[in-house]
Amino acid sequence: MVRFAEKHELDSVNVLRRQVNELHVQGEPTIFKPGFSEELADHIYTVWNDPMQRIAVCERDGAIVGFAVLHHIQKPENPFMYERDYLDIDEFCVDEAYRRQGVATELMDFIRAFAREQGFRRLELNMWEFNRDALAFYEAMGFTTYRRYIKTDL
Ligand SMILES: CC(C)(COP(=O)(O)OP(=O)(O)OC[C@H]1O[C@@H](n2cnc3c(N)ncnc32)[C@H](O)[C@@H]1OP(=O)(O)O)[C@@H](O)C(=O)NCCC(=O)NCCS
Numbered sequence: 001m002v003r004f005a006e007k008h009e010l011d012s013v014n015v016l017r018r019q020v021n022e023l024h025v026q027g028e029p030t031i032f033k034p035g036f037s038e039e040l041a042d043h044i045y046t047v048w049n050d051p052m053q054r055i056a057v058c059e060r061d062g063a064i065v066g067f068a069v070l071h072h073i074q075k076p077e078n079p080f081m082y083e084r085d086y087l088d089i090d091e092f093c094v095d096e097a098y099r100r101q102g103v104a105t106e107l108m109d110f111i112r113a114f115a116r117e118q119g120f121r122r123l124e125l126n127m128w129e130f131n132r133d134a135l136a137f138y139e140a141m142g143f144t145t146y147r148r149y150i151k152t153d154l
Helices: 007-027 038-049 103-117 132-140
Strands: 002-004 053-060 063-075 084-094
Touching (some): 007 084, 038 053, 063 103
Antiparallel strands (some): 002 053, 063 084
């Protein structure tokens, strides 16, 4: 079952956030810091206290096995762009032990329904290029790439 998190569940959400951080450290070790600092753990409480952000969780077997951070982004018009207003998926993870069992799909169905109900016209997220599993999942959900970061190492 997918629903919005309760405050006492944020430590369980952090168990999943640690898995994402480890994956990022492995994929981009010169960018991401190893370990899971107190500051990183506490960030989930900043999210909790921000009225523009919501934390969705998926519960299975009485445990929190997946989560997503949803962030309402509003950017004013500027000389280059129209005003932008969309729902961004800031963080997303399913517990290693529960992958390929439809948990992320259930989360995404919930997010889409919530976003539509709130009147959003667009869901966005950004991801790291090394993360092929995540890309395969997002593409399976109908997401397409619309913007890129490119680099050359010197
Ligand atoms: C990406 C992730 C959220 C997918 O979660 P999941 O619960 O395993 O996904 P689902 O079971 O709902 O998969 C739905 C479909 O997506 C695709 N998919 C999901 N994971 C995939 C993988 N590793 N490789 C290829 N396709 C994949 C498949 O089409 C799958 O359908 P199928 O199982 O019937 O073939 C999960 O692997 C994860 O948490 N990864 C680590 C954290 C992460 O990368 N988060 C995103 C950061 S941007």
